[in-house]
Amino acid sequence: MSLKDAARKIIVDDMFRPLHNRGEWKILVVDNLGKKIISTCLKMKDMLDNGITLIEDLAKARQPLTYLDAVYFVRPNQKNIDHIKKDFGEKGEYSGRLYKAAHLFFTEIIPDDMLIDIAKSHIAPFVQTVKELNLAFLPVEERVFSLDNPTAYNDYYGGKMTEKKLDEIAEQLVTVCATLDESPCPKVRICNSNLDCVKKLATKVQAKLEKYKEADILTANSKSQLIILDRGFDPISPFLHELTFQAMAYDLLSAVSASSKIDPVKNTYTFDSRQDNSLDDSKKEIILDTSNEVWKELRHLHISNVAQRVTQKTNALMENYSNLRGSGGEQTNMSEIKEIINKMPKYKREEANLNSFIKLAEDCMAAYNSGTVERAVKLEQDMSTGFDSTNKPIGERFVKACVPVFVPQNNGPLFTHYEKLRVLILYVLNKKSRSTLLPSAAL
Numbered sequence: 047m048s049l050k051d052a053a054r055k056i057i058v059d060d061m062f063r064p065l066h067n068r069g070e071w072k073i074l075v076v077d078n079l080g081k082k083i084i085s086t087c088l089k090m091k092d093m094l095d096n097g098i099t100l101i102e103d104l105a106k107a108r109q110p111l112t113y114l115d116a117v118y119f120v121r122p123n124q125k126n127i128d129h130i131k132k133d134f135g136e137k138g139e140y141s142g143r144l145y146k147a148a149h150l151f152f153t154e155i156i157p158d159d160m161l162i163d164i165a166k167s168h169i170a171p172f173v174q175t176v177k178e179l180n181l182a183f184l185p186v187e188e189r190v191f192s193l194d195n196p197t198a199y200n201d202y203y204g205g206k207m208t209e210k211k212l213d214e215i216a217e218q219l220v221t222v223c224a225t226l227d228e229s230p231c232p233k234v235r236i237c238n239s240n241l242d243c244v245k246k247l248a249t250k251v252q253a254k255l256e257k258y259k260e261a262d263i264l265t266a267n268s269k270s271q272l273i274i275l276d277r278g279f280d281p282i283s284p285f286l287h288e289l290t291f292q293a294m295a296y297d298l299l300s301a302v303s304a305s306s307k308i309d310p311v312k313n314t315y316t317f318d319s320r321q322d323n324s325l326d327d328s329k330k331e332i333i334l335d336t337s338n339e340v341w342k343e344l345r346h347l348h349i350s351n352v353a354q355r356v357t358q359k360t361n362a363l364m365e366n367y368s369n370l371r372g373s374g375g376e377q378t379n380m381s382e383i384k385e386i387i388n389k390m391p392k393y394k395r396e397e398a399n400l401n402s403f404i405k406l407a408e409d410c411m412a413a414y415n416s417g418t419v420e421r422a423v424k425l426e427q428d429m430s431t432g433f434d435s436t437n438k439p440i441g442e443r444f445v446k447a448c449v450p451v452f453v454p455q456n457n458g459p460l461f462t463h464y465e466k467l468r469v470l471i472l473y474v475l476n477k478k479s480r481s482t483l484l485p486s487a488a489l
Contacts, residue, residue: 048188050336052225054087056181057119061151062096065117065175071099073116073145075133077126078105079153079182079194080119086184104129108144115174116145121182122156127163134169149175153182154217155257180224180263182217188336193218199277207243216250220258223272229255229264230272248274281475282430285468287423291352292334292345295406298413308334317405332402340399349414352407360400367393418451418461422469425451429472448473 047055065072074093076084081103084093093101102108104120116133120126130150135142148169155178164173184192193215201207223230232248232255251272258264277284288294295315299308307316312333319330336342340359344352414420425448428434451461451469461469 048185048336049191049222049225050087050185050188053083053181053185054092056179056225057084057087058092058096060177060179061117061119062098065115065149066097070097071114072097072149073111073114074098074101075104075108075116075118075120076101077103077120079121079184080104082184082194083153083181084119086186108133110144112143112146114145115147115149117149117151119151119179120153122152122154122160122178124160127160131167131169134172136168143172145172148173150177151175152178154178154180154221155261180221180258182221183219183225191222202243202276209246212243212247213250216247216254219251219272220254223255224258224263227264228268228270229259230268230270232272232274244274244276282472285471285475286426286430287419287468289349289423290346291349291407291410294349294410294414295334298410298419299406315402315406317402317409319405330402332399338399340403344403349407349410352403356400356404356407360397360404363393363396363400367397418465422451422461422465425469426472429469429476432476 074084081101084101098117099114100111104118104126118130120130130148133144134148150164150173156176161176164170164176182193184194186192195215195218198207198211198215201211232251251274255264287297296308296310299315300310308314309316313335314331314333316329316331319328332338334341334345340356344355347355414423424435428440432440434440448469451466
């Protein structure tokens with residue numbers, strides 16, 4: 047089972063299904079993390095099928111719906127608890143409440159003091175359910191997850207990683223293990239001087255794993271290992287232009303203010319689907335996730351192989367479509383004609399889906415060829431490996447190779463500040479020292 051499927055199963059089986067009675071509707075109230083988890087794992091149809099008629103943001107003002115129960119899916123912190131209390135009036139007065147009753151589902155283990163606070167507060171009579179789902183991460187793909195912590199990198203390398211922040215990260219990592227029902231042994235790979243921080247994280251993860259096993263949340267003593275790496279394990283890769291389909295699309299098209307654009311948050315690709323010489327302003331959007339079998343097959347291929355694979359799939363589809371249309375001869379009876387007609391929309395949908403990815407590949411190559419990306423890619427590869435395309439060591443030719451990037455040549459392409467910065471960082475990482483390139487960069 048994929049990580050996404052496992053998370054979806056927990057949400058549906060442990061939160062929605064036990065509360066769902068046919069003909070009854072409920073409100074789902076979420077915080078920022080809860081909202082992202084729900085949008086990543088479920089579609090609106092899934093919500094409606096399980097009796098959820100509306101999704102509300104806990105932090106925003108909401109209209110009273112006192113005839114409906116509210117299902118809360120939030121992180122167990124004091125800020126969220128205070129918001130929930132306010133939803134039921136200052137002192138539990140019926141006139142000040144927003145909902146009929148509350149069902150509290152937390153992303154991770156709720157501290158005892160917060161649980162006692164809820165039990166002693168005015169909202170206790172309205173609370174009908176309290177449960178920990180142990181699901182405090184975003185299942186981005188089948189085998190990829192995120193902790194949705196954009197400041198973690200700066201906190202770690204900027205000396206701002208507090209004990210509380212480390213504790214939250216450790217708790218989130220353990221919920222990943224709980225979702226997979228794995229009880230791994232944490233292993234640490236240290237690659238820079240921030241040794242204590244990484245060791246502390248591993249220690250906290252180990253302690254929380256034991257706590258989860260004591261609470262029977264984790265029952266399996268698996269042979270798996272949780273390997274904790276810091277970014278020093280491979281500092282170069284994030285600055286390289288990756289030429290596999292998914293990485294290339296997100297890198298080159300996410301910041302383009304043109305007719306085609308990738309939204310890295312929603313994982314969507316929006317493009318102009320007008321036919322040639324058409325005046326219609328037709329925008330089309332497709333979702334880039336593994337539910338799309340074509341995207342699932344193409345996303346990790348090198349861009350040079352994508353066009354070949356899409357062409358093969360298009361030719362196979364057209365051949366099937368031609369056979370389908372050609373099967374309607376004089377001897378075809380009405381039931382066979384009906385079957386042919388019913389199948390045609392499916393082929394049209396598949397054709398449109400393939401055309402969408404042909405357009406995405408074309409946009410990637412247009413962005414690659416139109417500016418300085420092609421030259422930057424070659425330079426990045428030379429700098430990261432220390433060898434040029436003929437397998438000769440670059441040596442001191444680094445500086446000479448970088449000059450066109452930072453000092454515009456006659457009629458030469460102008461590198462953006464973003465591209466300059468990537469090359470400069472690669473140079474510093476490779477040479478491990480500053481150089482005369484810094485003033486020339488004009489960043």
